[in-house]
Amino acid sequence: MSKNKILELCENYLSEAVTEKSVTDPDNPSEERREIRVNFSPAQQFSLLENGVKFEELDHSELKSALLGLSKMLLLPSSITIKTKDHNYLWAWCAHIILAPSQTPAFFTDDEYDLKQLLETCVFAALSSMTRQVTNPEEHYNRYEHITFNQRMFLENKSNALAYLVFPLLEGVCKKLCSEYVAMDGKVVNEFSGVSNGRPYNLGRICSSLGDLLFLTSREFPCEELDKIMEQIHTFDGSKSAFKTIYGWRNQSLHGERKFNNVTALLLNLVFLLIINSIEEDFENIKSDALLSVGMKDCKWYFYPPQL
Numbered sequence: 001m002s003k004n005k006i007l008e009l010c011e012n013y014l015s016e017a018v019t020e021k022s023v024t025d026p027d028n029p030s031e032e033r034r035e036i037r038v039n040f041s042p043a044q045q046f047s048l049l050e051n052g053v054k055f056e057e058l059d060h061s062e063l064k065s066a067l068l069g070l071s072k073m074l075l076l077p078s079s080i081t082i083k084t085k086d087h088n089y090l091w092a093w094c095a096h097i098i099l100a101p102s103q104t105p106a107f108f109t110d111d112e113y114d115l116k117q118l119l120e121t122c123v124f125a126a127l128s129s130m131t132r133q134v135t136n137p138e139e140h141y142n143r144y145e146h147i148t149f150n151q152r153m154f155l156e157n158k159s160n161a162l163a164y165l166v167f168p169l170l171e172g173v174c175k176k177l178c179s180e181y182v183a184m185d186g187k188v189v190n191e192f193s194g195v196s197n198g199r200p201y202n203l204g205r206i207c208s209s210l211g212d213l214l215f216l217t218s219r220e221f222p223c224e225e226l227d228k229i230m231e232q233i234h235t236f237d238g239s240k241s242a243f244k245t246i247y248g249w250r251n252q253s254l255h256g257e258r259k260f261n262n263v264t265a266l267l268l269n270l271v272f273l274l275i276i277n278s279i280e281e282d283f284e285n286i287k288s289d290a291l292l293s294v295g296m297k298d299c300k301w302y303f304y305p306p307q308l
Helices: 003-017 040-046 060-071 085-099 110-127 137-143 149-156 158-177 210-220 224-237 242-254 261-278 280-292
Strands: 018-025 028-038
Touching (some): 003 040, 060 261, 060 280, 085 280, 261 280
């Protein structure tokens, strides 16, 4: 399927699922407020999967278009997020490409095990919301019969864990991509300018700003889809650049001030887009190797198709 058709389906899904109307504010009858409602049923006809999209068959540009199109559902007014089966299958395939054994290493080197494991953990947390449709109460009970209370409560709250883990994951991926400028400990090894204040990061200085790291990554690895997602974040916030917005999210999360469950899925999409964008030259070889292991459920790096 063409990249334009993928984007069109995502746009149609969003316009069909989301309706807005003005309603009287009960606390201030003289004022009106905008109310947003989401209805998945009529939008399902525009699902990528329902329209025959097989993520494992997409080429490099089509996969990036899917990441862009599905990102548009993940940060809506009133902090609404629409996460669908399409998202789960997209994340599963991206993870499979990046993490499955390959004759051509997709992204991570042998000495980057910790960052690789962080990505694995985030993907498993994101996909753990997928369940088979239960047809009777007994089956629902049996699903939890062999796990402890603490395990069940963690599963029910896994989005909280992912909300904190996705920020260091994004930061680590940016540092890896920009290792010519910044070491993994944040020490600057080549001078560059950030977006936060325009001052250069001199040799030996520490860069701890996720916004500046993402800005540097966008400069070193140009990506039209990334630019459009950053425009979406800017529109959502309105008052400052998307880089500064993400910087603020990360700092509030790091210091325990606030958790951002509503942006978790969008940031995971950003991570995958940065990685997929960076492997364009070897993408077809990496994809071919990944296809050989699709469906090998006994392997610990198995992701695609996602298991229920």
